[in-house]
Amino acid sequence: MADTSYLSWPFFEAHHRQLAQRLRAAGDTIADDAKGSDEYTIASKLVRKLAEHGLLSAAVPTLENTAAAGLDVRSICLSREHLAYHSAMADFVFAMQGLGSGPISLFGTPAQQQEYLPRVANGESIAAFAISEAEAGSDVASIACSAEKRGGDYILNGSKHWISNAGIAGFYVVFARTGEAAGAKGLSAFIVDAHSKGLATERIDILSPHPLGRLVFENCKVPARNLLGNPGEGFKIAMATLDVFRSSVGAAALGFARRALDEACQHAKARKLFGQNLADFQITRERIADMALEVDASALLVYRAAWVKDSGAERVTKEAAMAKLYATEHAQLIIDRAMQMLGGAGLVAESVLERLYRDIRPLRIYEGASEVQKLIIAGQILGK
Ligand SMILES: Cc1cc2nc3c(=O)[nH]c(=O)nc-3n(C[C@H](O)[C@H](O)[C@H](O)COP(=O)(O)OP(=O)(O)OC[C@H]3O[C@@H](n4cnc5c(N)ncnc54)[C@H](O)[C@@H]3O)c2cc1C
Incomplete structure (x- = not known):
């Protein structure tokens, strides 16, 4: 770096x-x-x-x-x-x-x-974290996968979609409806061992390499001792976990963006055209300046959110949403500009830039799409 x-x-x-x-x-x-x-x-x-x-x-x-x-x-x-x-x-x-x-x-x-x-x-x-469903992605509160208490067990029925590590995980933390109340307050979290009877996985392939798939539960028995927290606390557990990890999605985007900037600078200094280096043209310099500025702004937002959380704040909802939103959106722009500077070389399959171009895309969607982050930020500022 x-x-x-x-x-x-x-x-x-x-x-x-x-x-x-x-x-x-x-x-x-x-x-x-x-x-x-x-x-x-x-x-x-x-x-x-x-x-x-x-x-x-x-x-x-x-x-x-x-x-x-x-x-x-x-x-x-x-x-x-x-x-x-x-x-x-x-x-x-x-x-x-x-x-x-x-x-x-x-x-x-x-x-x-x-x-x-x-x-x-x-x-x-x-490990794997399974909250999303085909009909409940951004709208987590509409989860349909159910967990019914029967004796010393819970019986899970339903499915989960877009689950990272589906098929290779040793266990899944699964969020399911236990029905203590309507909506978000009727969810609970369970540790479900991968070899549990009644659990099947199916693979989903996407644009960048990513072990991803679907979980299907058919009368899947989970011991009650695998309940996390209390019944009805699933949403709280999910949100508190995402509060810790959401700014780290921005950090990953920052890593991609720094790599793109380094690749662009290296190329611009070495590439000769029209009798000079690409780096000598003012348009290139403006582009590099914009990229460097956005990298630093991303880093400031990411590490502010992380530092506030580490300093003892119970929730960093606004700071983490800002970090994720800004860093992922700008990493996409930075990588695109870097790719433009490399010309044809940036498009070669499996080259660094071509991989970054695909790898950044899911980060603007998972753990809350950019539009959802904007709603979270506005909600924090305006009051719910
Ligand atoms: C690579 C990858 C890995 C993932 N890993 C996991 C995982 O491990 N565990 C897990 O539980 N989930 C995982 N997900 C799921 C991910 O969290 C969801 O895809 C995400 O929450 C969006 O849900 P959705 O795909 O159903 O899109 P939808 O909820 O249908 O949203 C589609 C689009 O609508 C727009 N939108 C949404 N809400 C609003 C709004 N209020 N106003 C305006 N526009 C809006 C956004 O642009 C959004 O992208 C993963 C997804 C991907 C792509």
């Missing part, structure tokens, strides 16, 4: 700078580990590799590492930014180990934490 000067910003402490150094040192090896054609195999391999590098502990607090301190959002964001710079798949794997186990880190009983978190942190088990 060409510009690391932002690490001297007062948002960071010494352990963040050390983490950034470790991430930089591991970057090229991780990029090599991420090579291959099947995203399911690569993701499974990368989980173990990230664990070997000791990089999953920032996403998953365990008794051995930071349970007492809890989740440190600046460490999560720094990890995602650096991993995304080198490999979208490495970023994805890290993010999902965190998001998928986040409800357990934040709301699990000591027994649930002990059973699941160490295996997620050491790469033995892959």
Whole structure:
């Protein structure tokens, strides 16, 4: 990463700078580990590799590492930014180990934490977070998948759509309707082991490599001890988890944007045309200035949200929404400008820019589309 000067910003402490150094040192090896054609195999391999590098502990607090301190959002964001710079798949794997186990880190009983978190942190088990449905994406409160209490179990019926790690996860945190009240207040969260009878998965392929699919529950029995929090707290658990991880989507976008800017600068300095370097033209300079400005603005918003959360704020809904919205939308623009500067070379299949162009797109949709982030920000400012 060409510009690391932002690490001297007062948002960071010494352990963040050390983490950034470790991430930089591991970057090229991780990029090599991420090579291959099947995203399911690569993701499974990368989980173990990230664990070997000791990089999953920032996403998953365990008794051995930071349970007492809890989740440190600046460490999560720094990890995602650096991993995304080198490999979208490495970023994805890290993010999902965190998001998928986040409800357990934040709301699990000591027994649930002990059973699941160490295996997620050491790469033995892959985590997944299942809230979206075909008819309930942005509108989470309309979830239809049901969980009915029968004796010492809950029986799940229905389906989940667009679930990252479907098919390779060891367990899914599933949000289902238990019916304590209408809408959002009638949802609960469950840890569902992947081998549970009555659970099937189907694969969905999208424009950038991403293990993704559908979960189908048919009378799937889940022990009541796998309930997270209390019945009816599912929405609260989901929103609190997203509050921690949402700014990190902006951090991943920032990593993609920094990579695009570095690629563009390198190319502009080397490419000769009309008797001079591409970098000497004023149009190029204006473009580079705009990109650098937007990268810094994204970084400020991302690390402000992370720092506010780490400083003890219970919720950072507005700050996290601003960080995600700005960083993802501008990363898309930055990558597009970089691609334009590379000319035909930017379009070559599997080149860095071509991959970034595809990899950034889902970030403007998942964990709340940009339009939803705008509604959240306006809601926070105007009052609900
Ligand atoms: C790569 C990828 C990975 C994902 N991983 C997961 C996962 O692991 N777990 C999980 O539970 N879900 C996951 N999702 C689902 C994701 O969170 C949803 O796709 C997202 O919330 C949008 O829901 P939707 O696709 O149903 O779109 P819809 O809700 O139908 O929205 C479609 C579009 O409508 C617009 N829109 C929405 N609301 C408004 C509004 N109020 N006003 C104006 N316009 C609006 C937005 O442009 C939005 O993109 C993933 C999605 C993708 C693409």
